[in-house]
Amino acid sequence: MGKTDAGTRDILVLAVFLLLLTIALGVVLVQTWPPPPDPTATGPEPAARVRVLFWSPSLTRESRLFIVILATGAVGALIHTLRSLYEYVGNRLLRRSWVLMYAVEPFVGSALALVVYLVLRGGLTTTLASSGDINPYGVTAAAALVGMFSRQTVEKLLAVFETLLAPAERSADRIPTRDGGSDPGGER
Template structure:
């Protein structure tokens, strides 16, 4: 299995891999070029059309507003006219009903009033239909003018457009990186087929990382009033994709500043003992009096430490997570010595300290 993974690529596989690399690199580059806006203005809409991303002009927007204002005025005037007409009709109907009641006392006034009520309802329905038709005309005309402004393309907000360009630039930068890596390994015939998935996934993760990096380094709390340097933004996105490890390290620094973790989570699960050998005190032994030896460190564990002085195990020593402390008195037979050897190991005999201490 291992021999199969490490076997060199065939000529056909190398050609196909090269075509894929060129295709996706060119595609990402084409997206950046095709959707580059003609000018930048905050809080504005753009025509979203390949190789024709442009700001929707002020004159067109003003035309739309003017048209809508005119339509609103027409609707308002039309409603007034319809109301006056309805009042006029009602007045005439009432007058006719009164005349009819006076002229013919034998006739039933209820019939006239019923007819009058029906006429009023018909006039009201007619007025409502006219208003609805005008509103529908207003909506259709506004939509047609908006489409005319977009010149047949969709519209998009500036912030959304920038995110698309940032993602494409991050993808492009990483395609450059993996193309260099792939061709280098192919050239020296050391390509490992088990890395194929890494080459496939890496550009997409780099694209997402570029978006995260852009959002992390931009402050939108004060709105979108500040000028936008699109060249710098896209260049940073491409460099983020090209140097993903450096970008992730920078994001780690930002996260640590915001969250301020108390300790490394890796060390919390797998503590590593470390002794600061340069800070051991005293650095010289008094052969006539007891010596208080202090040894600072990190993640110290008394159950996993062995302390020796001149190859003799120190039986009694106190250990805290950050300090080893014990008292050492030089034996009469050792008072003629000019140096003493301090050795600290763990239970697996891994040497943590090996220090020679002089004498006073």
């Protein structure tokens, strides 16, 4: 599987899957886009029934934002994936071993967009902010970029968390052990 070129059937199945997924996600985005908040509302916004493809759930504005983030992250990844696919197919360089990556990438972009949204929403906005305070255009743009640049996003998150979670520097006055070394847990 690794060194063989992708066949015509592989390419057609993959291209049709990716294009149908793009269309389905576009429909999901249009159907679940959150309406503007009601300025006269005094309490939490009630859930409203929304038709999403073959499903009709009752969704709150918050639920709609989650769906929009997931769908937009996948659309961003699809932009990258479709562009890469046509370049590799056009240059006759697509290997069969990469077909799975192309099929899975939209789901990775979707999940990554949700994680970044939760990190930003949980850490950078006030906890008192309601879903009505969130600009859906801004978070959608961020989700699309996260999906498009998922590899770079993961690398940047890794660098940030390696810095945040780096082991503490060892002090010079650690408690010595019987063998003359230092006890790793014996810092003062």
